[in-house]
Amino acid sequence: MSDNSGVRVAAVDCGTNSIRLLIGDLVDGRLVELDRRMTIVRLGQGVDATGAFAPEALERVFAATEDFAAVIRSAAVARVRFVATSAARDVSNRDAFLTGIEERLGVRPDIISGKEEAELSFRGATTSLDLPAPYLVADIGGGSTELVLGDATGVIAAESLDIGSVRLTERHVSTDPTSAAELAAITADVDALLDTAKVPLADARSLIAVAGTATTVAAVALNLPEYDRDAVHHARLTAARLRDTTTWLTTSTRAARAAVHSIHPGRVDVIGAGALILQRLVDRLPVDSLTVSEHDILDGVALSLG
Template identity: 30%
Template sequence: MKLAVIDLGTNTFHLIIAEQSASEIHVLYKTNQPVKLGENITANNSIIPAAFKRGITCLKEFRAELDKHDVDVIKATATSGVRSAKNGLDFVKAAKEQANIEIDIIDGDEEAQYIYEGVKWSGAIKGKSLIMDIGGGSTEFILCDENTLVWKKSYNIGAARLMQRFFKSDPINVTDQKAIISHLDEELKALKVICHEYKPKTLIGSAGAFETFAGMISPKIDISKISTTTISFPAYTELANNLIKATHAERANMKGLIPLRVDMIVMASLLTNYILNELDIKKIKLSTYDLKMGVLQSLKA
């Protein structure tokens, strides 16, 4: 049986096609496109026409790939960018009419659950951990260990959302950084309370920005061929500080930094630094398995 998952993120649309035989899942094809559906979404809480068009064009291309592979089961999930937009349902309707793809808008709780299942599948969870998935529109946090999901919550503090609201200088100045930290102080009160009680020892970054961190620190690692790896804490700290201090032009010339993340990586660095500092965590891991792998896991017969 062939299974497919489409993950409609605020920045990037992902497609993964896999084949299940017995209880094994073998990935046949995967791709992603930097659709930037959430471009200027904070202006009037709406998917702008250009982004709307890019999204539908991408889904038409995904549909062609699905037909080529003769997929049996398709699950398309939309997260913060669609669920928070005034015209999100219009996008869902257009996707069905123009690309014959039915989209399930999942809430933050479902999103965090899928992320947990994906990260658990990667084998990254060892002992008390905090999973962090930095999306464009939202960021999910999951407290867990190998056997139990203890607590989960989705916050509207994704990298694109933070960037559109706070990133007004180049390189980002102290005033903008303080504004972000003040915003995180206000937004993440519940997270800090429960983490101070649970005391996670490891921060597990789910794909996205953490793949960029790992790839820039260790260029010899083939991120596409691993499910999890440890990220050196001192190396991360040095990299994050360099990214924050750099201008847009300087970051654009850094090896391992894709164009989509040239500015958003600054938001991801500030957010990650905030979590590490506030919760006194000194161990970082990457899970390349994220929401889409959790969704894929749920489709297993």
């Protein structure tokens, strides 16, 4: 790293379904990306029912963290931040998780609030976007959905809702393909929480959807033969295209979804519920399209190290 390349940072985001790493150089308030990678770990496996992390889920997270730690060491990173979100907030055995990560990475995870999660997502997603304001950033995760409304001056309102792709799949889905009754139950859960949302959804003039659910939905909607991050980043989906894609994802068999190479194997089981959350959100907004961003909370965490 040369003297003018800034400070090298590493951000790790551990959510309900995946753990992700971003390494970059902070230069004049901007992030120059060097490495970005993701592993599906399903940390939230069974949490909605048991209130605790499953031992095998912890093992998967610790193994991925060891891999990330090796990458971070080889990159000569100066600052590291590890954030954990929805799945880690209320579990009974979170100390085992915190200690295990610290032993492997050398930093203690920050279990961030839903409000901070939303603000970090907003910062990461809105960098270098030119859209009508106010804009709503939606981060649909495995255990929760973060909504944040803001403009060029920053955040106006932010909220975390306990609806996510893993949580709703585990709660309601037991058939293949998902039955109409199961889809109705998911929809009812989503609508009930959106009904109570404190973020003024009707004020949004643009929707930016981030994280794995949105990027996967976009890849399917674009008919990509393989996942292509460059094609997905800042892709615009009309409301009609989103509805068609959601219909297919929620009514197809598991085998049919698994055959689509742009869907990560770790998302095959839960992408239908995630797409339905996104669909129900769009149905409430005064917008006719959404923009998908590959920049999200991970970028916000990296920027917070400046």
